[in-house]
Amino acid sequence: MIIPRLSAERGHADHGWLKALHSFSFADYYDPKEMGWGALRVINEDRIVPGAGFGRHGHRDMEIVTYILDGALEHKDSLGNGGVIRRGEVQRMSAGKGILHSEFNPSQTEGTHLLQIWIEPARLGTPASYEQQPLPEAELRGRWRLVASPDGAEGSTTIGQDAKLWASLLAPGEALGYDLAPRRLAYVHVIRGRLAVNGHFLATGDAAKIADESRLDFRADEETEFLLFDLPPVSQ
Known part of the structure; x- marks a missing residue:
């Protein structure tokens, strides 16, 4: 079963300093049919104007991964961590029992x-x-690059869930396959380009919820960057 989620169907918000697209219900955007997919709860595509950002605020009990598409983001938190991440890097914050942080465009x-x-x-x-x-773009080209995993394998960042996040960047006509274990869920998000997933065509910003599939075949119609989430069964 493959259920497309088109970019135009996403929720959106315009706060002036922040323009956001929400794949799932978030903040003022609420759709009872779009509350997440398995353990995946949020994918927000954010654009932050120069010199602005999210002031100090709190989270708990969530694995938060930031994937930079362009520009930079400055992080500070109550654990004393701080730094700037750019394209070619990935950030993971495990909120756990509670953390305060801020994220700004420097x-x-x-x-x-x-x-x-x-x-x-x-x-x-x-x-x-x-x-x-680090997440060098060259390591995405024509292959799967593990971005996040429960054990930090292959240079990925470590998350507290039996889930894997993969990224890839395919040239026009290039293809990749992925075997999905029984009962596992998957979710595909196209960052840019045009991608066929088992015959379903997805363009920039489109996504697909996947269940009861054992094999996923991906083919790019043009240069395409995309994410694949391999998620645990809902009962887990």
Whole structure:
């Protein structure tokens, strides 16, 4: 079963300093049919104007992955972590039993474009933590690059859930396959380009919810960057 989720169907918000597209219900956008997919709870596509950002605020019991598409983001948190992440890097914050943080665009001239991803953890009340890892674009080209995983395999960032987040960047006509274990869920999000997934065509910003599929075949019609989430069964 493959259920397309078209970009035009996403929720949207315009706060002036922030323009956001919500794949699932978030903040003032609510759709009871779009509350997440398995352990995947949030994919927000955010654009932040120069010099603006999210002031200090709190989270708990969520694995938050930030995937930079363009520009930079400056992070500070109550654990004492701080730094700037750019395209070619990925950030993971495990909110655990509670963390305060801020995220700002440090540039006064360039906007920041990012995906903010929330994955529900397997256990609640764990210690909060932060991690930043390199994610060179060259390592995405023509292959699967593991971005996040429960054990930090292959240079990925570590999340507290039995889920894997993969990224790939395919040239026109290039193809990849992926075997999905029984009962596992999957979710595909196209960052840019045009992609066929088992015959279903997705364009920039489109996505697909996937269940009861054992094999996924991907083919790019043009240069395409996309994410694949391999998620645990709902009962887990």
